[in-house]
Amino acid sequence: MSQSNVVRIPVRDVAQQPLQWRALCSRDDLVPNSGVVAWHDGSQVALLYLPEHADKPLYAIDNRDPKSGANVIGRGLLGSIKGDLVIASPMYKQHFRLEDGHCLEYPEQSLRVWPVRLNGDVVEIGED
Template sequence: MSQSTNRRIDSLVNTEVWQSVCAQQDLVSNSGVVVWLDGAQVALFYLPGAEGRSLYAIDNHDPQSGANVIGRGLVGSIKGDLVVASPIYKQHFRLEDGSCLEYPQQRLRVWPVRLNGGVVEVGVA
């Protein structure tokens, strides 16, 4: 198991507070939907056919354009990393950690997220 996978699992295990944000039926396979969480827009990406994780939560705010559009981006894979392409300037953000492939100084916030009995929950603590 890689070090990044261990960190991801540790962050999921150590989350003390989970907040329900929507039902699993509200998700769109291989696409994004946006939810409101404690004053932030969070883009949820549901990738049911992906190896390992199938659900990701990442900031909806594109730092380059200043628009809240990440949830409308196209999901793909670059060099084995699952990414979302911003719909405006097309820069790619890794769903795993929010880092931008083209501009390393840009990073989106990510949240732990899980499905719990048909409910999508995002870790807030």
């Protein structure tokens, strides 16, 4: 294949900031060391607020448990396994890493995660 036929598509670095931030709720809507659920772009998003983790106190992860199909992840128990922050599904107790949504017990399961931040007292979610 000649170089003239090759189309180079730039790959977006996942560490880059999202293209746009959108206000989702306020800090007052969050519950410390627990989850609340917000509606975002057709999906239920579990917002997990860990204020004692100053470097990253907020996570946004899909609320739908892939094993049961129930929207319950935001009601799960937060903890740490081998240094990873996790949430345990209230249905089947499988653990999902907050950082990337991967399931520790079932590698074929994962949850979508969104970039999220506190901008003053506003919770903002990243959109592509």
